[in-house]
Amino acid sequence: MNTPLCTTDGAALEDSARRLLDPGPFGYVAGGAGSGATVRANREAFDRWRIVPRMLRGAHVRDLGVTLFGERLPAPVLLAPIGVQSIVHPDGELASARAAARHGLPFVISTMSSYPLEQVAEAADGPRWFQLYWPDDPEVCLSLLDRARRSGCTTLVVTLDNWTFGWRTRDLDNDYSPAAQGIGAATAFSDPVFRDRLGRPPEDDLPAAIALWKAMFTGVDREWHDIAFLRRNWPGPLVLKGILHPDDAREAVDAGVDGIVVSNHGGRQVDGAIAALDALPDIKSAVGDRITVLFDSGVRTGADLVKALCLGADAVMIGRPYLYGLAHGGEAGVGEVLTNLLTELDLTVQLSGGRQRSDLDLSLLKTNREVGFLLA
Numbered sequence: 001m002n003t004p005l006c007t008t009d010g011a012a013l014e015d016s017a018r019r020l021l022d023p024g025p026f027g028y029v030a031g032g033a034g035s036g037a038t039v040r041a042n043r044e045a046f047d048r049w050r051i052v053p054r055m056l057r058g059a060h061v062r063d064l065g066v067t068l069f070g071e072r073l074p075a076p077v078l079l080a081p082i083g084v085q086s087i088v089h090p091d092g093e094l095a096s097a098r099a100a101a102r103h104g105l106p107f108v109i110s111t112m113s114s115y116p117l118e119q120v121a122e123a124a125d126g127p128r129w130f131q132l133y134w135p136d137d138p139e140v141c142l143s144l145l146d147r148a149r150r151s152g153c154t155t156l157v158v159t160l161d162n163w164t165f166g167w168r169t170r171d172l173d174n175d176y177s178p179a180a181q182g183i184g185a186a187t188a189f190s191d192p193v194f195r196d197r198l199g200r201p202p203e204d205d206l207p208a209a210i211a212l213w214k215a216m217f218t219g220v221d222r223e224w225h226d227i228a229f230l231r232r233n234w235p236g237p238l239v240l241k242g243i244l245h246p247d248d249a250r251e252a253v254d255a256g257v258d259g260i261v262v263s264n265h266g267g268r269q270v271d272g273a274i275a276a277l278d279a280l281p282d283i284k285s286a287v288g289d290r291i292t293v294l295f296d297s298g299v300r301t302g303a304d305l306v307k308a309l310c311l312g313a314d315a316v317m318i319g320r321p322y323l324y325g326l327a328h329g330g331e332a333g334v335g336e337v338l339t340n341l342l343t344e345l346d347l348t349v350q351l352s353g354g355r356q357r358s359d360l361d362l363s364l365l366k367t368n369r370e371v372g373f374l375l376a
């Protein structure tokens with residue numbers, strides 16, 4: 001471990017990662033789209049809510065476990081799919097997956113991992129899900145789904161908000177692109193159908209392999225009726241990631257998926273997009289309990305986890321904070337970030353009078369505006 005990790009908040013953790021990493025990788029992880037308005041909005045949205053703790057509720061005994069798609073989890077927390085993790089630590093996804101497994105939390109393996117899917121899955125000796133960047137070649141897609149299933153991934157998360165990268169100003173200014181170096185291509189390059197399409201081993205002509213990889217995985221967008229292809233070809237739970245509009249959430253229900261992730265990709269795609277937390281209540285009202293509602297974007301503390309759960313998320317994904325932990329100390333660093341978040345979650349729930357997930361609802365929250373009204 002490099003230095004003790006900051007426990008104060010996500011900003012301190014980010015600052016300490018800035019000191020450890022080169023500007024290119026740090027900017028890639030921390031940066032957002034355009035002016036950074038949505039990265040900021042994600043944080044501001046959390047700051048607009050206040051928890052109103054309740055007393056004398058016997059909260060000394062707690063169980064925050066939840067069942068997601070038939071899987072029992074110790075807490076309503078997952079590790080978000082994050083690709084190219086080797087840019088912050090050589091062990092990359094292997095270390096993060098091991099830390100997740102030690103906490104019994106699901107690790108969502110990105111299509112763009114720095115290590116092949118099978119290797120990450122083996123390291124994630126606990127619950128593991130697969131995140132799909134949907135290639136335009138259906139045979140490659142089927143091959144990825146098959147590999148994910150064989151590797152023990154139970155749930156498929158299909159990311160809909162990144163058919164192409166947002167306008168990422170920091171990366172442009174730093175002239176930094178992991179993809180241009182082929183970082184994140186390990187799963188594609190080890191795919192038999194991809195290799196067949198390329199016609200030779202990727203190592204023999206890296207530029208050609210990278211060009212085919214980029215062409216296959218970017219620039220395609222699909223339509224709602226295309227979800228049927230994944231529904232037909234994925235035997236387990238299917239989750240759509242990147243939903244921000246209640247009508248899209250209703251479409252997801254109609255498409256027969258099992259869940260959605262309310263997310264703006266951590267503010268990395270559309271500058272000026274609505275904060276994911278601001279989108280959550282309307283989406284929850286739109287879908288009710290018909291599908292599972294997951295959430296990410298902007299979560300930095302245990303109190304943030306409580307707020308997202310109170311606003312309707314069935315479980316919450318951690319993004320950048322665990323990557324900062326990885327930068328600090330590999331598996332141990334990720335483990336420490338998770339321990340800190342889970343401990344603060346548990347303490348916040350206890351001190352707020354909660355005993356279980358179902359105690360966390362809107363009755364525990366007020367907006368700043370309401371608080372101001374009460375004070376007036």
Ligand SMILES: Cc1cc2nc3c(=O)[nH]c(=O)nc-3n(C[C@H](O)[C@H](O)[C@H](O)COP(=O)(O)O)c2cc1C
Pocket residue numbers: 028029030042080081082083084110111112131159241263264265266267296297298299317318319320321
């Ligand atoms: C460096 C980096 C790489 C990411 N890679 C992926 C990815 O491969 N697939 C995906 O669905 N989301 C990816 N995301 C988005 C995360 O899954 C998640 O939505 C986001 O980090 C949540 O916001 P937060 O970091 O503010 O918590 C990535 C995010 C970062 C910071």
Ligand SMILES: O=C(O)C(=O)c1ccccc1
Pocket residue numbers: 082083084112162179184265268
């Ligand atoms: O950077 C990202 O947000 C992301 O989703 C991604 C996409 C492709 C490769 C690596 C990361």
